[in-house]
Amino acid sequence: MNGCGNEILVVDLRETDARVRADAAIALAGRAETHFDQIMAIHRPATPGTDAYVRIINADGSEAEACGNGTRCVVQALAAETGRTHFTFETRAGLILAEEHEDGSISVDMGKPRFGWQEIPLAEEFRDTRAIELQIGPIDAPVLHSPSVASMGNPHAIFWAKQDVNAFALDRFGPILESHPIFPERANISIAQVTSPSSLTMRTWERGVGLTRACGSAACAAAVSAARTRRTGREVAVTQPGGTLTILWRDDDHVIMTGPAEWEWSGRLDPETGAYSRDAAEEREIG
Numbered sequence: 001m002n003g004c005g006n007e008i009l010v011v012d013l014r015e016t017d018a019r020v021r022a023d024a025a026i027a028l029a030g031r032a033e034t035h036f037d038q039i040m041a042i043h044r045p046a047t048p049g050t051d052a053y054v055r056i057i058n059a060d061g062s063e064a065e066a067c068g069n070g071t072r073c074v075v076q077a078l079a080a081e082t083g084r085t086h087f088t089f090e091t092r093a094g095l096i097l098a099e100e101h102e103d104g105s106i107s108v109d110m111g112k113p114r115f116g117w118q119e120i121p122l123a124e125e126f127r128d129t130r131a132i133e134l135q136i137g138p139i140d141a142p143v144l145h146s147p148s149v150a151s152m153g154n155p156h157a158i159f160w161a162k163q164d165v166n167a168f169a170l171d172r173f174g175p176i177l178e179s180h181p182i183f184p185e186r187a188n189i190s191i192a193q194v195t196s197p198s199s200l201t202m203r204t205w206e207r208g209v210g211l212t213r214a215c216g217s218a219a220c221a222a223a224v225s226a227a228r229t230r231r232t233g234r235e236v237a238v239t240q241p242g243g244t245l246t247i248l249w250r251d252d253d254h255v256i257m258t259g260p261a262e263w264e265w266s267g268r269l270d271p272e273t274g275a276y277s278r279d280a281a282e283e284r285e286i287g
């Protein structure tokens with residue numbers, strides 16, 4: 001599936017105790033046909049009242065706490081299977097509520113953002129995470145500097161650009177910043193341009209993945225950081241290379257992300273080896 005072009009493999013493991021192994025994920029990510037940004041592995045619920053436990057795996061085999069675009073894909077798959085519209089998932093970052101609307105768009109309650117330096121986490125104390133000391137380029141003439149940092153369950157840094165976000169070599173400095181010592185758990189690195197009080201354009205270098213066409217949690221992190229720094233209001237349209245998401249930072253502090261999800265093809269997968277076969281017809285077992 002894809003969520004705004006973010007490439008997602010939704011893996012249904014509800015009938016087995018098997019888990020997707022890291023080396024199986026790396027093998028799948030390495031093949032053109034199964035290349036993905038995240039695997040959303042659906043497991044049987046671990047907690048009463050939840051619909052599933054969802055494990056999120058990056059292309060490098062590492063685990064992520066949150067994935068907004070992938071969560072919309074899981075909702076669409078399970079809504080198509082069950083006819084239901086409201087879901088509660090458990091992830092490493094806690095409980096996630098989501099719903100599919102009549103027009104097919106999906107909203108995910110991404111929870112409350114966190115801004116404390118230990119919560120993101122950062123390696124050293126920064127009292128004000130609206131702008132931390134970090135820069136790209138020559139010391140006396142940085143290309144970008146003073147990013148906002150936030151956690152949406154996973155760590156994000158947002159650099160604010162005055163010009164087109166495509167003007168920056170995010171493919172070159174993304175990997176350096178992702179693993180910068182200031183981020184002990186690495187971080188997702190984005191560049192955002194405020195285009196109006198209610199809109200942003202951005203690109204993201206994802207932790208454990210690389211350049212992506214969209215990143216839902218980064219869109220949320222950018223939206224709340226923009227509102228916090230008075231660059232925008234609390235509802236913004238966030239445009240990424242793969243499409244546009246609407247992000248609402250509600251007065252109760254929850255961040256609601258709304259956008260599309262798209263099914264592409266289905267098949268059968270061995271989660272332990274990464275061996276798979278694609279279904280012949282366009283038959284959908286899930287979603």
Ligand SMILES: N[C@H](CCC[C@H](N)C(=O)O)C(=O)O
Nearest residue numbers: 064067068069154215216217
């Ligand atoms: N694509 C995801 C984010 C994946 C985050 C992951 N790269 C990490 O935090 O390690 C999204 O739509 O929110």
